[in-house]
Amino acid sequence: MCGVFSVYLPKSCQDAAKMTYFGLYALQHRGQESAGIASSNEENIMVYKDLGLVSQVFNEASLASLPGHLAVGHTRYSTTGSPKWQNAQPILGNTAFGVIALAHNGNLVNSVELNQILLDRYGDVQTGELANGNTTDTALITALLTGNLLKAALGKDQSLLSTALEILPLLKGAFSLVFMDEKQIYAARDPQGLRPLVIGELAEGGHVVASENAALDIVGATFLREVEPGELIMIDDDGLHSSRFAEPKRSGCVFEYVYLARPDAQIFGRAVHEARVEMGRALAREFPCDADIVIPVPESGTPAAVGFAKESDIPFAQGLTKNSYVGRTFIQPTDALRRVGIRLKLNPLKSVITGKRLVVVDDSIVRGNTQKALVQMLKDSGAKEVHVRISSPPVNFPCYFGIDFAKPDELIANNLSVEAIREAFGADSLGFLSLENMIGATNRDASTLCLACFTGNYPVKFSTTNIPTKHLLERGTL
Ligand code: SF4
Incomplete structure (x- = not known):
């Protein structure tokens, strides 16, 4: 997860940070642990970042401290490196020519090798934010870029563009990157295109790069195209300049369609909302149910519940109220917080569900915490039967590419059969x-x-x- 956003505006417009702030708002669902923006007025790069939601981190005064016509921004969901202040992004690095700022969505699977390359090239003195307690794979990428540019000061003619073309092929795993020096912005995507990254064009001139097209819409940019897998883009006054650092081997994350992306996202030409409705329709054909109403687990289960209701001709109803001020429980950083989050977030509507046979549609089961608590809550609130339908297959294996369910024993489907899961939830059926x-x-x-x-x-x-784990780069664990 994580959301990244960057913008290059005409030089007469100094509002890049404010535009990035709005873009990050549209990407809040991709990460809620920290937020940050770096901007440049062509002379200096300034950064402001902190733990918390975009609305908690920024205000008029902090945005006013970020002048300039180019900016990069980030909302964080931690996968490598704990959710501490030092790990907030964008990450800064000093080079022989100035400063760079970098933001990353994804997760690398060769951090140990990259750390060794850094040690071999630059000795045991780690560079930049790594030395200040940053334990993310993003800091490794920044240190490799800045290390190369520091070395260039010894006589090599090196630009950030040529350095990036040299460093990016070393990275393995998921990376949708936006980064900048004082004068240009850059965007790069791993050869598999695991995480989305799109480019938009502004009517008044300039370009935007963002994790999802909803962030383009919110700032009035028109979708131009994706950053291609294996492509590096540089943006300046003359527009887009494309280079390739690897051949594409497209392998986009299917979970973006199931849960991660906003329903108004378009991924590889497919509207995510439509894909989710179709998943619900197919689910109704595969696991039909004799029930009175279909209710979604809001909000990511809603499109699939609509599809299930349409296909099965069972009325759709809102049987759960959601407290919109509570973040997505799946992406809170610890199990204890997730459990608290579930009870804070969802409350049954007794007048709708009492005495009814319910089909409850959710998008996925990872740890099973939400569904177990939910079935219990619905039964306690008077539901006659609770039939759980999930619009994706059982998650049996960890994700190492940017979703924080890296331990196999955290996955309920890895440990229990479908029937055992149904029993553990106390549901009447499960499909x-x-x-x-x-x-x-x-x-x-x-x-x-x-x-x-x-x-x-x-x-x-x-x-x-060297299985990639969240705390791989915490001090003393390498
Ligand atoms: S393993 Fe990770 S990247 Fe691959 S589909 Fe699953 S969530 Fe997406």
Whole structure:
């Protein structure tokens, strides 16, 4: 997860940070632990970042301290490195020529190797924010870029563009990056295109790069195209300049369609909302149910519940109220916080559900915390029967590409059969969408998708002796 946003405006417009602030608002669902913006007036890069939501981190005064016509921004959901202040992004690095600021959505699977490359090239004195307690794979990328540019001061003619073309092929795993020096912005995407990254054009001139097209819409930018897998883009006054650092091997994350992306996102030409409705329709065909109403687990389960209701001719109803001021429970950083979050977030509407046979549609089951608490709450509130339907297959394998469910024993489907899960939830029945129908709903060929958390076939190979874990780079663990 994580949301990234960057903008290059005409020099006469100094509002890049304010535009980034609005863009980050549209990407808040991708990360809620910290937020940050770096901006440049062509002479200096300033950064402001802190723990918390975009609305908690920024105000008029902090945005006013970020002048300039180019900026990069970030909302964080931690996968490598704990959710501490030092790990907030964008990350700054000093080079022989100035400063760079970098923001990352994704997760690398060769951090140990990259750390060794850094040590081999620059000795044991770690550079930049790594030396100040930053424990993210993002700090490794920044240190590799800045280390190369510091070395260039010894006589090599090196630009950030040529340095990036040299460093990016070393990275393995998921990375949708936006970064900047004082004068240009850059965007790069891993060869698999695991996480989304799109480019928009502003009517008044300038370009925007963002994790999802909703962030383009909010700032009035028109969708131009994706950053291609394996592509590096540089943006300046003359527009876009494209280079390639690797051949594309497209393998986009299917979970973006299931849960991660906003429903108004378009991924690889497919509207995410439409894909989710189709998943619900297919689920109704696979696991029909004799029930009185279909209710969603709001909000990510809503489109699939609409599809289930349409296909099965069972009325759709809102049976749960959601407290919108509570973040997504799935992406809170600890189990204890997740459990508190669930009870804060959802409350049954007794007048709708009492005495009814319910079909409850959710998008996925990862740890199973939400669904277990939910079935209990619905029964306690008077539901006659609770039939759980999930619009994706069981998650059996960890994700190493940017979702924080890296330990196999955290995955309920990895430990229990479907029947045992149903029993653990106390549900009257339980059905998961098949892999084939989930893929079918995306309108994509299976060969262009990452399906690893369902199949165990990872599109990027990595060392099994250095399994990427969240705290891999915390002090003393390498
Ligand atoms: S393992 Fe699953 S969640 Fe991770 S990138 Fe692949 S499809 Fe997405």
